[in-house]
Amino acid sequence: MLKISFWLKRIAQLLIVLLLVTFGVSLLLRLIPVDLATVLLPVGTENERDILRAELGFDKGPIGYYLQWLGNFVQGDFGKIYFSGGTEDVSAHLADAMPRSLLLMAYTQVIAIAIAVPLGVVSAYRAGRRADKIISNTLFTLSSVPNFAIALLLVIFVGVKFAWLPTLGYVPLSDGVWEHLKHMIMPVISLSLGLIATYTRLLRADMIAALREDYVTMAASKGLSDQRILWRHVLRPSSLTLLTSAALSMGGLIGGAIVIESLFATYGVGFEVFAAIAGRQYVALQSTVAVIALFYVFFNLVVDIASGFVDPRTRDRRVNA
Amino acid sequence: MSSLLSIKNLGVNFDTPRGSLEAVRGVDIEIPAGTSVGVVGESGSGKTVMCRAAMGLLQGSNVQRTGTVVFDGNELTAMTKEQVRDLFGSGMAMIFQDPMTALNPVRRIGSQISEGLRVRLGMSKKDALVRSKELLELVRIPNPTAVLKSFPYQLSGGMRQRVMIAIAIACNPKLLFADEPTTALDVTVQAQILQLLRELREDLKMSMVLVTHDLGVVAGNTDYVAVMYAGEVVEYAPTTKLFADMRMPYTEALLESIPKIDHKSGTRLSVIAGRLPNPTDRGVGCGFAPRCKYAQEKCHTQHPELQKDPDGHLYRCWFPIGEAL
Ligand SMILES: Nc1ncnc2c1ncn2[C@@H]1O[C@H](COP(=O)(O)OP(=O)(O)O)[C@@H](O)[C@H]1O
Ligand code: SF4
Ligand SMILES: [Mg+2]
Numbered sequence: 001m002l003k004i005s006f007w008l009k010r011i012a013q014l015l016i017v018l019l020l021v022t023f024g025v026s027l028l029l030r031l032i033p034v035d036l037a038t039v040l041l042p043v044g045t046e047n048e049r050d051i052l053r054a055e056l057g058f059d060k061g062p063i064g065y066y067l068q069w070l071g072n073f074v075q076g077d078f079g080k081i082y083f084s085g086g087t088e089d090v091s092a093h094l095a096d097a098m099p100r101s102l103l104l105m106a107y108t109q110v111i112a113i114a115i116a117v118p119l120g121v122v123s124a125y126r127a128g129r130r131a132d133k134i135i136s137n138t139l140f141t142l143s144s145v146p147n148f149a150i151a152l153l154l155v156i157f158v159g160v161k162f163a164w165l166p167t168l169g170y171v172p173l174s175d176g177v178w179e180h181l182k183h184m185i186m187p188v189i190s191l192s193l194g195l196i197a198t199y200t201r202l203l204r205a206d207m208i209a210a211l212r213e214d215y216v217t218m219a220a221s222k223g224l225s226d227q228r229i230l231w232r233h234v235l236r237p238s239s240l241t242l243l244t245s246a247a248l249s250m251g252g253l254i255g256g257a258i259v260i261e262s263l264f265a266t267y268g269v270g271f272e273v274f275a276a277i278a279g280r281q282y283v284a285l286q287s288t289v290a291v292i293a294l295f296y297v298f299f300n301l302v303v304d305i306a307s308g309f310v311d312p313r314t315r316d317r318r319v320n321a
Numbered sequence: 322m323s324s325l326l327s328i329k330n331l332g333v334n335f336d337t338p339r340g341s342l343e344a345v346r347g348v349d350i351e352i353p354a355g356t357s358v359g360v361v362g363e364s365g366s367g368k369t370v371m372c373r374a375a376m377g378l379l380q381g382s383n384v385q386r387t388g389t390v391v392f393d394g395n396e397l398t399a400m401t402k403e404q405v406r407d408l409f410g411s412g413m414a415m416i417f418q419d420p421m422t423a424l425n426p427v428r429r430i431g432s433q434i435s436e437g438l439r440v441r442l443g444m445s446k447k448d449a450l451v452r453s454k455e456l457l458e459l460v461r462i463p464n465p466t467a468v469l470k471s472f473p474y475q476l477s478g479g480m481r482q483r484v485m486i487a488i489a490i491a492c493n494p495k496l497l498f499a500d501e502p503t504t505a506l507d508v509t510v511q512a513q514i515l516q517l518l519r520e521l522r523e524d525l526k527m528s529m530v531l532v533t534h535d536l537g538v539v540a541g542n543t544d545y546v547a548v549m550y551a552g553e554v555v556e557y558a559p560t561t562k563l564f565a566d567m568r569m570p571y572t573e574a575l576l577e578s579i580p581k582i583d584h585k586s587g588t589r590l591s592v593i594a595g596r597l598p599n600p601t602d603r604g605v606g607c608g609f610a611p612r613c614k615y616a617q618e619k620c621h622t623q624h625p626e627l628q629k630d631p632d633g634h635l636y637r638c639w640f641p642i643g644e645a646l
Pocket of ligand 1: 337367368369
């Protein structure tokens with residue numbers, strides 16, 4: 001029961017965060033010193049604009065406008081994108097872009113963690129020795145190369161020169177798993193290198209601290225091998241920072257991978273954000289940012305739950321929270 | 322009598338930013354089979370480092386160990402890490418000062434006890450858990466089934482220490498290092514744990530190295546006592562002999578510093594005035610000289626050699642107690 005009340009509290013906290021973020025964005029929108037209706041309908045008549053103003057709540061104050069937007073948003077009406085020829089639903093755009101971004105994010109995280117964990121374990125175990133120095137220096141060098149530069153190199157060599165992989169476009173899973181993956185490999189590599197460096201560094205530091213703990217000496221005095229001590233005794237209590245950092249980067253990977261999405265023409269949510277800004281589609285921007293915030297909050301919740309499994313002490317602290 | 326553990330000229334140096342730190346130097350200790358040997362000294366005198374060095378548990382590239390350690394016919398100091406590891410559990414085991422930090426915080430008690438049984442004795446998971454429960458009963462933990470499923474933070478300090486003892490004795494070791502097993506516990510629990518160790522030692526025919534900063538703990542629980550000061554053994558004698566005929570001024574100061582339970586609080590002397598010498602720069606004379614009430618000129622300029630009475634009583638002092646000046 002105590003735990004349920006903890007989770008209710010946590011969810012309430014996150015909802016408040018969501019409301020504050022979306023209200024903030026909404027307020028910023030109203031502060032832009034332009035007439036929003038004119039921006040959205042540059043060629044329409046004043047009468048048409050008046051109708052739009054009423055429909056979107058531009059005629060109301062900031063709070064009235066926000067409440068109207070929020071009412072629509074929770075009912076799944078994310079607003080429209082306005083063209084000279086007509087309109088398109090933001091929700092349709094997101095329904096197309098979201099799976100692309102979620103899959104790109106998921107692959108990137110899985111690859112980054114799968115590589116960073118063994119590297120972190122080895123470099124903590126060999127801290128200060130050659131293997132550690134090689135890993136640290138290599139990752140530091142790689143992480144100082146911006147991801148678009150890596151992407152360009154991949155395109156030039158893997159895509160064009162050797163023509164091993166397609167350089168452009170997105171193929172949904174339903175059109176064949178291999179085709180789908182082939183299009184994802186280069187974007188995933190470009191996005192994951194920086195994360196691998198970050199994750200390895202965090203895990204290494206936490207593991208080096210944990211290796212000094214008495215329970216490690218205790219484990220050694222039981223006659224366990226170094227391998228077993230590292231993987232079974234040290235890794236788990238050292239992985240909370242890594243987990244938290246992974247949660248934080250998920251939001252960024254969903255909404256912030258604009259450059260990589262454009263370069264490889266995978267056009268996910270990041271590209272939608274970019275398109276909304278470039279096309280001054282402020283309502284679309286507001287709803288898209290809200291959806292990104294929603295995912296961000298959701299992943300934080302997932303990591304909260306996961307840390308309870310990784311470190312049971314955090315579970316019981318919740319009872320007193 | 323043959324020695325189960327024989328430590329000769331053991332030295333441990335740590336490379337630190339402030340220079341080389343000599344935590345243990347020139348230590349000779351014999352643990353005859355079937356006996357309990359106390360190692361006593363103030364905090365920082367090198368007791369923990371000595372025990373861990375004996376077992377080969379000091380990790381890190383900044384550690385240097387010198388001297389020889391022979392356990393049960395095996396010269397540990399000439400063996401590989403893997404070979405020494407094979408002696409852990411059924412040969413040597415250790416319990417640690419703080420049962421909170423020495424148990425893995427994220428793993429259940431059951432898996433922490435049964436792990437050694439599985440890895441060292443090759444038991445199946447099921448058998449190891451059954452045995453773990455028996456071990457918890459052996460260390461007198463009520464409700465062992467529930468404790469097997471608990472995490473360390475869910476147990477009291479005394480219970481955790483019992484769990485740690487269960488882990489250490491799981492594979493029936495010949496020698497148990499108990500590094501301040503009661504220091505982190507309150508007085509009544511301390512007595513229970515010492516009682517438990519005494520009984521286990523008899524039932525399992527274990528030898529023991531009992532480390533403590535409290536001469537009072539040593540009194541009823543050991544056959545021999547080694548007193549350590551600033552990384553060296555400064556007095557060594559059978560326990561009864563030590564209390565009856567103390568030679569070393571430092572040991573006397575330790576004895577005087579034992580808190581007297583019947584004293585009103587506030588009147589107890591709990592520490593020896595002054596501090597241990599700087600471990601990175603030990604100076605030339607006797608390390609205890611600035612704090613010693615018997616100190617004379619010579620003490621400040623010459624390091625005392627280990628002296629031996631005809632009865633084997635060892636001490637490291639120019640002007641031992643009970644000697645006509
Ligand atoms: N890993 C280490 N690195 C550097 N110095 C250490 C290390 N471990 C212990 N020491 C030093 O060795 C000395 C002896 O410590 P220790 O054996 O823990 O004392 P005791 O157990 O008698 O309280 C202390 O001065 C301590 O600071
Ligand atoms: S050698 Fe001198 S200073 Fe050291 S303990 Fe003996 S009397 Fe005291
Ligand atoms: Mg100690």
